[in-house]
Amino acid sequence: MAGYDEKINDDDKMTLYLDDGTELMCDVIGIFDDGEREYIALFPENGDDDTDIYLYRFIMEDEEDFDNIKLENIESDEEFERASAAFDEYMEQMELIDDEEDEG
Numbered sequence: 001m002a003g004y005d006e007k008i009n010d011d012d013k014m015t016l017y018l019d020d021g022t023e024l025m026c027d028v029i030g031i032f033d034d035g036e037r038e039y040i041a042l043f044p045e046n047g048d049d050d051t052d053i054y055l056y057r058f059i060m061e062d063e064e065d066f067d068n069i070k071l072e073n074i075e076s077d078e079e080f081e082r083a084s085a086a087f088d089e090y091m092e093q094m095e096l097i098d099d100e101e102d103e104g
Helices: 077-103
Strands: 013-017 023-033 038-044 054-060 069-072
Touching: 013 038, 023 077, 038 077, 054 077
Parallel strands: none
Antiparallel strands: 013 023, 023 038, 038 054, 054 069
């Protein structure tokens, strides 16, 4: 992954424009990969613990141009399972980093 995590913090937000025309403000949880593609995990700003996390393909032509990000739907169940597993691994790594920071 190309250093996106260093540029993302807990305050980052992204607006999703849904097919029905509504806008949904989301917190960026993180950008991660499964070894083949990069993905982004988003959490609805007004969501609760029962709200699903949104996973999308994350495409960025220029690592410095955060205004030109493209999100694509994950089309197949197979890819969604790979992305979900990669997200779970990403979250485990983030928990380990947080634990290490708390200890130090």
